[in-house]
Amino acid sequence: MQCTVGIDLGSTTTKAVILDLGGNIVGRGITNSRSNYEVAAAVARDEALTAMRFSLLQRALDEAGALGRAMDKPLGDAFRLELYLVELTALQREIERLLDQPAHAKMRDVLRPAASDILAEMTRTAPELFAPGAERKSDFFRDIAGAVFVRLAENLCGAPQSPVPFERLVGLYDRAILDVETRMERRDFASLLDRAATRVVPRDPAGDQLRARMVQVGRTPIAEVAFVGTGYGRQTLPFPPETVRSEILCHGRGAHRTFDGTRTVLDIGGQDTKAIQVDGDGVVTSFQMNDRCAAGCGRYLGYIADELSLGLHELGPLALQAKKQTRVNSTCTVFAGAELRERLALGQRREDILAGLHRAIMLRAMSILARSGGIDNEFTFTGGVCNNPMAVKVLRELVIQNYGEHITVNTHSSSIYMGALGAAMYALDDHRQGKGGMMPMFAQTAEAA
Amino acid sequence: MAEAPGKTAPAAAKDDSQKRQKDMIGAHFAKLARAKENGQKVVYTFVPGNLTELITALDLLPVLPEINALQSGMRKKSAVYIAEAEKAGHSEDVCTYVKCDIGMLKSGNIGPTGERLPEPDLLLLSYTGCFTFLKWFELLQQEYHCPVVMLHVPYQPDGVVTPAMRQYIVDQLENEVVPALEKLAGKKLDRDYLAEKLKLSAQAEDDLVWVWESARHKPSPIDGYFAGVYYIGPIFSAFRGSQDAVDYYRLLRSEVQARIDAGKGPTTPDGDLDDQAVRLVVEGPPNWTSFNDFWHMFSKEKAVIVASTYTRVGGLYDLGFRHDAADPLGTLADYCLGCYTNLGLPSRIELLAKYVRDYSADGFFINSVKSCNSFSAGQLLMLREVEKKTGVPGGFIESDLVDPRYFGKANIENRVQSYLQMLHARRDRSLSQIPARTTAGVQGVLS
Amino acid sequence: MTPPQDIQRSPQPNGRGNDPCATFIGRARTLFDDKALDHVKAWKAAHPGALAIGHMPIYTPRPLLEALGCLPVAVFGGGEEVDIIRGDSYFQSYICHIPRSTIELALSGTYDVLDGMVFPSICDVIRNLSGMWKMLFPDRYAAYLDLPQNFNSSIGGRFYLHELRRIANDLTARGALPLDDDRLCRALADENRRRRAIARLDALRRTDPWRCPASEAYLLVRAGAGLLAAEHAELLEGFVEAAPRRSGRPLDNVRVVLAGSFCEQPPLDLIVALEKAGCDIVDDDFQLGLRTIEGDINEEAPDPLAALAQAFLDQGRATASRYIDKDEKGRALIDQVQAAQADGVVFAAASFCDPALLDQPMLETALAKAGVPFTSFKFAENNGQFQTIREQAGAFSDSVKLWGAAH
């Protein structure tokens, strides 16, 4: 099967979208951006390929009748669990390696048993994380494993007279995860799927038959024929220059394709906010970005979440419970944390402050929007921050208030992928013009057939 | 208003006119360095609305602190100077030209040619189009304790010069400025000599306008911004009204003519820009500390600048103004009133739109500098209004004149590139043939 | 139990319950909070056909506007409460705050009640704002008022008279009364009365700062933004007469002069924060637009317009917007410190305010030479956090208190 790939390497997350040659979206993938861009891009793309295979698989399962359909969800969870376990093993290896280094000579005897206890416990309880209905604070290994590790470390070190220093133990994790993340683990879809299936598919003739189908799907060859990369700091992207497109163009195009009446796009990512105006063909006519200060971008919410030990997912829903919006003045990302602490100490409600913080960000976004030319009729909100329901709510209110009731405000469950989608569309353009075929290094070595 | 910036000049091969300009400047600074021993008096003044003919007609030597500041920027000295001024209590928020100048003063007042600049005998505060000028010379006055003479040039809010405005300036020239300069020079102003100078000014001005207008050709034989700042060197500074300036512009004109004949574009840091994909008009001063980097961002995407407003800060000759020997003080008043930054926003918007149309530009670009409220306050409105009037898209970045802290290279490059790619994409729109909405999207397990 | 403190820091006079000044302060506060300009609407309703003319905060000849039958309305930006959305889309982050909130309010219709705007030449930002106004509101009157920087009456004075007449003629053409000497004389007399009332308020602040904290004085002066001079004078006089009956006692504070806030205004809470940090602000340059002339204007001159112009040339208060040609930069400030018997100076300039910030080093030099302690910080009208400012002002008052004003 032939397809084109678009990758949006953002400051916070890396997204990939795969289109078939008819322009249909056949796979999406996301991962956290990390210190090794190449790995981040490769992982996002692997995720997208995995999604693509899963969608093929879904079709196969559907055809396989009731049992197949029943397996769809459990299989997905089990597959995630397998991936998690693979990375957990890598983490364990890395921690062992670190402990052998001379820097840890003094504390080694205390840290090693503590770490191995924690890791054993993590492996044991891993299936709970992926059980049906389980809630995860994030989709990324770094965050999921980190949360569990810190919780277990707190338990261990919190005990009176515990000889294990908490900061060192957590430092060990932070150090190890950095290295784990920068290494590319080869992902063998077929065998992972097989292991996942072993967990959930019944061991009976019907199940065996299903597994056979799955193996088949897992091995369908996929050929990537064109590629476009985009994203923050395009100068340092690990893509060949011919394949790089401005993120402004990609976001505009992706959003326009998803909602074709859109003339205005607002993208709030981790470190930048962009307001983009597009014409009837999705081509950008003007844009504005935040200035050199990162104030009021997604990272701001990240800091706040850290400050409150919450997951990013939880921030918006909590803010939605506000009774009133506290007026928050700091849009400086770093000071917002201090202001939050100060206000909490004054006894203000957490929800109300959070609501104020969300409003502060959205006010800034509104100015950038106004700078780019405002909104005339249909408007689409994209980027990671639109996963945050409070941000969406506040924005919607502000837009209606400032531009009128007649404005259509779109958000989409996969708005975070708009940049990657636009990139994949440009890749398809290239392919159709015979300019495709240029692949980044990592894509040449990965699983593609 | 850049004069040839010595060793930081573009890597491009030097034209004869450039060499000539360099010699002129060298000679001027040499004269300045020896001013005190030769008993010559020195007048500091500003570029917009400068009274060079009047100053030189009395054999006084002009020094233009703005140009010293921008050259410090090009020579990578400005960061240290600015730090010096901030240490002395100057705010981070204010114009960096002033701080650069103050810092340079505090570090020994070494000019661009490595020679020490003479202290002023008089500060001629030509308060034209910029409030900061006023404070700048108040500050210098505290340092040098020399007399200041103020020439307040009223602002043109509606693009109209009223008789009262003109009269106000002539009154000041007649009663305050000329007497102060005469006193300093120790002699009476020879009005015939002044008229002669004004005649020479007008000659050079004719040729400069010809050069600007050559950008109507395709490809444009000049870059009206990055190279343009070199072209304005002599006429906006100490040389207007001199035979040297007349000769320089004659030479420049013949060089440009040769490029037109050969169908060639201007010389840039990336070589000759003959293949011009995009024609732009630029508003706002350039950044001096990363001048070549900034230029490169455009030239590597094959963008040529066909006109710019910054090169009009010292006079809008292309709108028809010429110094008029028949009415010396009146013509100086008109000159002062007509500088670009002395115009109200509506006039500035008109002018930009006119440039976009006259020079058939594909877009216009605003470099908004933190230092300069005179230029920058209102540029975001200009952006939208010019887009509305011309239908071509505008680009916008923020940087600074001589403070390298405010030139975020990656960020600026990202914007410039996005902007230029947008211009390209708008032209290639026919290529987007993918159906706008497709239904067969996959809501995969992982999304 | 209340925490014991060696200093009672409350800036409010005690005995709030039956404060003889409550009505005056209440009125001022109501006017301050009337961001929608309802009082201007009411005035216009009561004076059918009369114009209300807005002006930016400095050297606006309000008596001239009054003489034309207009209500002058000083526009001081949006303060803390206004959300800036569109305003930010007109101004880059390195430009001060007042023009953006002014634009925000204008675009949201708050200034629809104003029939025109006067933009006196304060600085390049306001100058360019006048042009923006003309583009954005082409149907409304907007005048840029160029103030002469030449103070010779036959040169700068002549030009200024032209400017004043131009504006008067423009307004008359738009329905204001024609310029008339009698009316102008009366307006000058009203202005003089108002100025004297402000002078009495200032005197009270100096002798009994606890009877009139700066935060209240601020509100009382600010009340005049949208009042005719006579009415404002009445309010001020009422307060000054009632104030001696207020209870309370002096606090162990230091006395400071505040400088730098002549255009964009600090949030009221910042003034309160300074007071809480132990500083009695005994003089300031807040809202200079309402008190730009020092001493009386000659209200009996045969040519009152010339008298008004002359007052600007000779008696205009020294500010950063004005070219000071003699070598006495800072003299005015030192005089102010001495007159107020202040222990020091607090520079509070709006962030990115070029006139104030460019002036400051020169003023600091002058103060240092005169041995007057000073401290400085920047603010924006919508600042909400005063931690650093409080720290700084506190350190300043600590050191004056612990070691005395002199070095």
Add this chain to the structure above:
Amino acid sequence: MNATTASPARTVDLDKPWQVTAGIDAGSNAVKVALVRSRGGDDSELVALADQRIRRRAVGEVIDATFAEACGKANLRLGDFDYIASTGDGDAVPFRSGHFYGMTTHARGALFLDPEVGGVLDVGALHARALKIDPRGKVIGHRMTSQCASGSGQFLENIARYLGVPLQDVGELSCTSTNSEAVSSICAVLAETDVINMVSRGMATADILRGIHLSIAGRLARLIKAAGAEGPVLLTGGLALDRGLLQACKTALEETQGRRGMLAKAPIDLRSHPHAMFAGALGAAILASFRWQQLARAGRVDLLQAAVAVA
């Protein structure tokens, strides 16, 4: 320790030569307490120190706990104090007798720790400030970082966390760097991205830390000079413990001084002290004694009585 229970007024002995005082520095990140015995601010003698990080606890709770810890070490009770001075967030210390502002206390504390200093560089979680002080500890010049948080402890903490280096090892590690590169961004948030870029280029952790230290140090060096300090300067606040920062600051200062050495000023000699983190609390305690005597001399029994009423 219940500070809010009223107790009978105590008599105040105005001629008392020694005062026992406490300084409580309620910071944004940590609470520091110093107990001092002093003769009106002279001959001060350290009695006990305690500090606790706030982390996510309620500030009031941490203050009570830290104060109790210090009292426990010295075997003192609330009633034994003549004057308790707060600094930092004074409102959080309901049992204070008086309050002094941070710059005042850091200046005084620094002078106590190192009597030679003429300047202080106080770097805490969210702020940095440079002071020029006179021999009495009076602040005669200062500069602070403005709105922007870049260049402060919180930033360093975040980076350390990202790199997996425990805070207390940051300094040592940075000192081992051989090949560093300054971080260019002025924004703390954007600087994090710079750091990520460095990691991606395979740069050694020590070099990255050193790079950050150098960029913060550049800013701090400018701050000190702008404040006008000369000669010996004490580094105080939480980051005083960070040897890497100290070293980087020294380097930064040398560089700028070397460049324009002709100015006839005493070169800045940046120093550290093991108790430098407590400068604020110490200063507050010493000034408490000074103020006590000032009030006593002025006969302000009312205020002194109020000061001890809590005990």
